[in-house]
Amino acid sequence: MSIKAEKLLREAKHIIEKINKSHSNALINFDEHLVMNRLENLEIPKETNIAGEFIVIKDVFDMKGLLTSNGTLYGENQLFPEKSAFIIEQLEELGAVILAKSNMYEYSLGVTSENETYGNVINPLNQYITAGGSSSGSAVSVAEGIVSYAIGTDTSGSTRIPASCNGVVGFKLGYNPLYLEGMTTISKELDHIGVFTQTVQDCQRLFNSLNHLKEKPNSENKPTIGVPNAFFNEGNDETINNMMSFAYHVLQAIGYEIVEIDTSFLMSFDPLKVSRTIGTKDISRTAYDREKKGLYPSERIVSINKQGASISNDDYNDALDKKRYITQKFNKLFSDVDVILTPVMPIVTPFVNQAYINRRHKEEDISDVMVQYTNIFNLTGHPAMSIPSGYYARKISQGIQLIVNNNNEYILFDVANSYEHYIEE
Template identity: 30%
Template sequence: MTRKSIQELQDGYSNQQFTPLDITKHYLKRIKKKDPVLNSFITVSKEWARKEAKIVEAKEKAGDQTGRLYGIPLSYKDNIDTKGIRTTYGSSIDANNVPERDAAVVHKLLQEDSITLGKNNMHEYALGITSNNPHYGPVHNPWNPEYTPGGSSGGSAAAVAADLTVASIGTDTGGSIRIPAASCGVVGLKPTYNKIPTQGVFYVSWTLDHVGPLTANMTDLAIMMEALTKQKYVPYLQQDIRGLRVGVPTSFFNEHIEAETYQLYVNALQALEQLGAVLIDVDVSFINGYQQQILNIAASEAGYVHRDRMECCLSQYVADARALLESSLTITSRQYIEALKAKESYMKQFGRLFREQIQVLATPTIPIAARKIGVEEVQFGSYTESLFDAMTRYTEIFNAVEVPALSIPCGITSEGLPVALQLVAAWGREDRLIRAGYAYEQDQLASFYQTRDEICAGYHA
């Protein structure tokens, strides 16, 4: 059986082609066969998933109304609490943690009759962007196992790309949904701040953290968002974007970027224009230097969240996570408050941009394709940048601004790695992202998806 969308699975249930238990067993077999190479799961909840499949089948047979995700197998990043299922936060310190209650997002999706396949591997405590985890092993990119899948939701993106789960829930502090989505060639959405509740998620930063879905396509994303928010998104799956005002930044998002990535981004802009979107040059120079401000917020709050673990167990953290947490000890209260004030300013200026000039902003998701596991620096001509700074440069501003941001594939490099387009909209306007993303997908991505499913999932047309 090749990859099936949420709707195709539910049509199959209606037509009695297969049952939720059949599909659950299918995914568990795929995980057992393919995940030893990818290492995208820390914990596979085999018995739990079979039990949930039987429960939703019995509910349907009893004639009870079933939920929006009836019989759909999902996975969760391992910093999201799951009652009765080990939740390690990607760490050795919490290796034996079994939560007593579900995170709010898990509770929502179980109420919609989804099935939990397990917990995805991740960067330790979500404090990095490679998912090179020393405690559970690195996650491998399904396009090429020598490469990182991005992070920190790397296991979630790899599992979706390889069709080891229908969809996954990740978290995003500075790009941790969008970076792996871009690196693995799937769709990832960081919704508006607090659109999806974060209760039961192990924080990096309560100011910047978001929860959102990673899916194989835009239609599945719309359905997942309906289940997560009880709002209607499927009606916005429209191919008509004539007149949509799309902002194209004249600075920052076209700087220190690999030539091939930039060209694929330009091609995507041209495709949007051919679909009828109106491209408008916009000045975003007001964000220059923003990264240090966001780092001051993230590091300060992460240091507070980890204060007890740092006292007892700092040596057990991987080096990059330890360095970030140690940096929190030198950030002053004044620097933290100044960073929060800068955040307010960025919000106002982006708010004005979306009110007065554009409906959607289009940028590259990340300035580079995935790097080999273990690589920690990037070279742009004579300019050297840490991999972390490069990968988060185009994404983390939108965590600070609290607006929704979507990563959608936009091509493949000559090295055979995916590149992605980032679409951003005003606060609460996920509908615009779904409309624009779907129109672009339907026009441009049929061949990409076929290639992805051959390479990553092993499916051949």
């Protein structure tokens, strides 16, 4: 065994001690003997940025020989895949060590951290506050310091929301259907993979490794930050407005120009309805395949299947047309600005089991409110990142969202790194 492999074995034992002491329910399908066996036979590839790093994977990704449960144990014929998902194969080729599967909201169908099978995922910063979802276990495994890297998914905010809830970095990569191979999908129109890290620099390191990129030098010209004039400021609570004022101050102090951009086109229809129409129809189609395999869906899946059947093809195609329209409008905005800044959520991180919130003189579903500002960029497919703002409420540094045009991730990392360094000084 090489010296590096021996060092990794010692690190693994230390991590396993952390897991055994944790009460967060962040990890499931963890096999200590499997990890140790993998390390003993590990061949360290040519040095990469993430060679020897331990990574947690959301339990929607297939890993050869390990149960894919999707956060539930419904069904008689559980899946033990013969082939790993594309993202897992890629990570292992880069020398990363998959440590465990992470807990999640069942079948990725919610943005809170409840799970009836494995137990709710507990927010390590404040046990009374939701850890967010659906990639809750991945976010918490990073927030607790069990690992430095974790992989999740994001269909309407399932990476950015738990990142914001747990005070970590959450990056929804730009749309890439390759990453959906070997993954239990909700909607191939909306699904993205997501990355959780403790720092922006770590996030960039993983992204560059996945894309075989070398770090680009910072541009001599400071990127321009666009702030929406509509939709993203409708119904924000006072704390979120104060957080955004704080973020503007930080960005201006760094030297970025902040300009207003016109997003009033979003007020003419409901982006969440567009997203739900597409996603519900898509998942109702995949639910049929799951039933054929003997994976009997829960009542929630059955309910969504019925909802999907009630959506006409005309309504579905109309939603796809609106998706393309929204994407075109944001692409045009990116010809005027480099980065768009919004809150991750219009509200402070909610309490555990909070189902509704009184907002704008009416009672609203908490999940609908939580995804209000994130689901749009699943429609457009643009890279979007949640980073801690440095403005605290309920013991948590609430998240701001940074969005860039496709293939401009280096600008996103430039701004996010600068922001992170400024608030840490």
